[in-house]
Amino acid sequence: MRNRPIVAAAFAAMASAAHAADVIRDPAAGWDYLWYEVLVDISILGIAFALITAFFVIRYRRRAENEVGKAGRLTAAAAVGWTVIPMFVFMADDFFLAANGWQLWNTYRQPPANRIEIKLESGMYSWDYTYPNGVQTQNVLKVPAGKPVLLRMTSRDTIHSHFIPDFRVKEDSMPGRVTYLWFYPQKPGEHIVTCAEYCGIMHSYMIGKVVVVPEAEFTAWYEQEERKLAGGAGQPKKAGA
Numbered sequence: 001m002r003n004r005p006i007v008a009a010a011f012a013a014m015a016s017a018a019h020a021a022d023v024i025r026d027p028a029a030g031w032d033y034l035w036y037e038v039l040v041d042i043s044i045l046g047i048a049f050a051l052i053t054a055f056f057v058i059r060y061r062r063r064a065e066n067e068v069g070k071a072g073r074l075t076a077a078a079a080v081g082w083t084v085i086p087m088f089v090f091m092a093d094d095f096f097l098a099a100n101g102w103q104l105w106n107t108y109r110q111p112p113a114n115r116i117e118i119k120l121e122s123g124m125y126s127w128d129y130t131y132p133n134g135v136q137t138q139n140v141l142k143v144p145a146g147k148p149v150l151l152r153m154t155s156r157d158t159i160h161s162h163f164i165p166d167f168r169v170k171e172d173s174m175p176g177r178v179t180y181l182w183f184y185p186q187k188p189g190e191h192i193v194t195c196a197e198y199c200g201i202m203h204s205y206m207i208g209k210v211v212v213v214p215e216a217e218f219t220a221w222y223e224q225e226e227r228k229l230a231g232g233a234g235q236p237k238k239a240g241a
Helices: 004-022 027-059 076-109 216-231
Strands: 116-123 126-130 137-138 140-144 149-154 162-163 169-173 177-185 189-195 209-211
Touching: 027 076, 027 126, 027 177, 116 140, 116 162, 116 169, 126 140, 137 140, 140 216, 149 162, 149 169, 169 177
Parallel strands: 116 149, 140 209
Antiparallel strands: 116 126, 126 137, 149 177, 162 169, 162 189, 189 209
């Protein structure tokens, strides 16, 4: 009887941990946060250096035409301080940004379990998507809102780079290798897709879009295209948006 509170607390902790595991960490939000931190840090350091430089310029300016400056000798403590303190500030900032960058990288490399997986074959000059039910689309990726999307990518000719700026994701697709990226579309809307790797003379024409729709609308479209595919003797065909 005395152990009941302990057992209840243990079960509550397990439930909380399971819920935390189900929480989707949006990589786009993490990227925006890290970029904000980089801008803030660069701005603070830049302003600090500008103020210090301005102080030295004014404080040690030449006051007479023939004036010759002379540098006083620093004590051992002052020499160590001028070396260690700036180094500590810079390294602390670098380690902070590096730790956040590593954490963000892990988020990009660990897609959620409750995702939808879509195959992508890139080529000059199109993005060809294949859904789990066999339906194919070209240059238009329709996905449900609120569902993480994982793209498993390859290329039939040369190296391309699937770039979705709004979701802060970009990854190369290449022949003979399968790469992946994932993103988290949370609201309905359209988002541009471009190729961020120069792939040929018509590289700039290699554009597409991600169309995010409500889940019910996506399910209806998905099932409709699956029925069309089944009615066409199982031959894959390109579906419209």
